Amino acid sequence: MPSTDPGQHRPVMVEEVLEHLACGPGQVVVDATVGSGGHATVILDRIRPDGWLIGIDRDPEAIERARKRLSRRGRVTLRNDDYANLEVILDESGVDAVDGVLIDCGASLEQFTTARRGFSFRLDGPLDMRMDPRQATTAAQLVNKLPERELARIFEEYGGERRARRIAKAIAATRQQQPITTTAQLAATITRAIPPRARPRRLHAATKSFMALRIAVNDELGSLRKALEAAIRRTKAGGRIVVLTYQSLEGGETKGAFRLARDRSRCPPFPSGEVPRIRILTKRVVKPSAEECGENPRARSATLRAAERL
Ligand SMILES: C[S@@+](CC[C@H](N)C(=O)[O-])C[C@H]1O[C@@H](n2cnc3c(N)ncnc32)[C@H](O)[C@@H]1O
DSSP states (O other): OOOOOTTSOOOSSHHHHHHHHOOOTTOEEEETTOTTSHHHHHHHHHHTTTOEEEEEESOHHHHHHHHHHHTTSSEEEEEESOGGGHHHHHHHTTOSOEEEEEEEOSOOHHHHTOGGGOOOSSSOOBSOOOSSTTSSOOHHHHHHHSOHHHHHHHHHHHHOOTTHHHHHHHHHHHHHHSOOOBHHHHHHHHHHHSOGGGSOSSSOTTHHHHHHHHHHHTTHHHHHHHHHHHHHHHEEEEEEEEEEESSHHHHHHHHHHHHHHHSGGGSOOOTTSOOOOEEESOSSOBOOOHHHHHHOGGGGGOEEEEEEEO
16 A cells, blocks of 8 residues: 555545556556655556556656655656646657546645645745746736736635635735735735634635635646546547546536537547547546545545546
């Protein structure tokens, strides 16, 4: 089983992922969000001895961790890239079609618990939130430069934050005095914007706004849409696509992409003229067991969807 070192990301729904990926010896599988290599480790065990795992992550620190963990476990190619570029990555690897693709959305425990990465309202650090530090736009740039209305849209649309306009107004007032450059400054500004009695009881007042900013900084939904389309196109007949999502927008993107590829008539043809089709394997989404939710809080919001390429 994968390591359960408390500082290391614990892979979610491992048994369910393996069951739906249904991978076996000799297969070529893409782990599009290889992270710390938790899922990749168990996939490699299944595709041994002559299988090939192509691992992608846009975070160079994740790629380094995966390299250390996976390098001796079999044939592994690691690419530090956005999974939106899946087709280019496969072309460059000389692969036409793969047997399986796993996408495990969102940020990792390592990203959330490393203050200098700026993902967390609990740890003070630079207001960054970039999964790929080579990317130009940071959370600080969005927070300090975007018009108030656009900030409100992000908080509402990506975070489902009911007090989005109030929060955006408070940010606009604060940044007039001095730029907001740290996670603690932003968390305090958001908390002050919400009257004490209106603050959520179980969540930190900044939870939804931080998630919304992270989604915007990394264009998470745009990348997911492209990756799903690429995965559907480049998985061979009988191959599987498995997606773990942690919030409703990611789930909605996945559901939409799967439905489009299921209902041929609604699916736009690809440039080749081919219309790839899939069968949705999870008529009802799969949720983690109560036991797993008890052991790993991150699992609680997880939802698994899977499809088979026809
Ligand atoms: C939930 S973690 C994956 C954990 C992994 N399954 C494991 O078992 O260790 C999500 C990972 O996906 C990466 N990621 C998120 N969006 C990405 C994208 N558009 N392209 C590539 N990697 C991405 C993050 O950097 C993070 O390392």
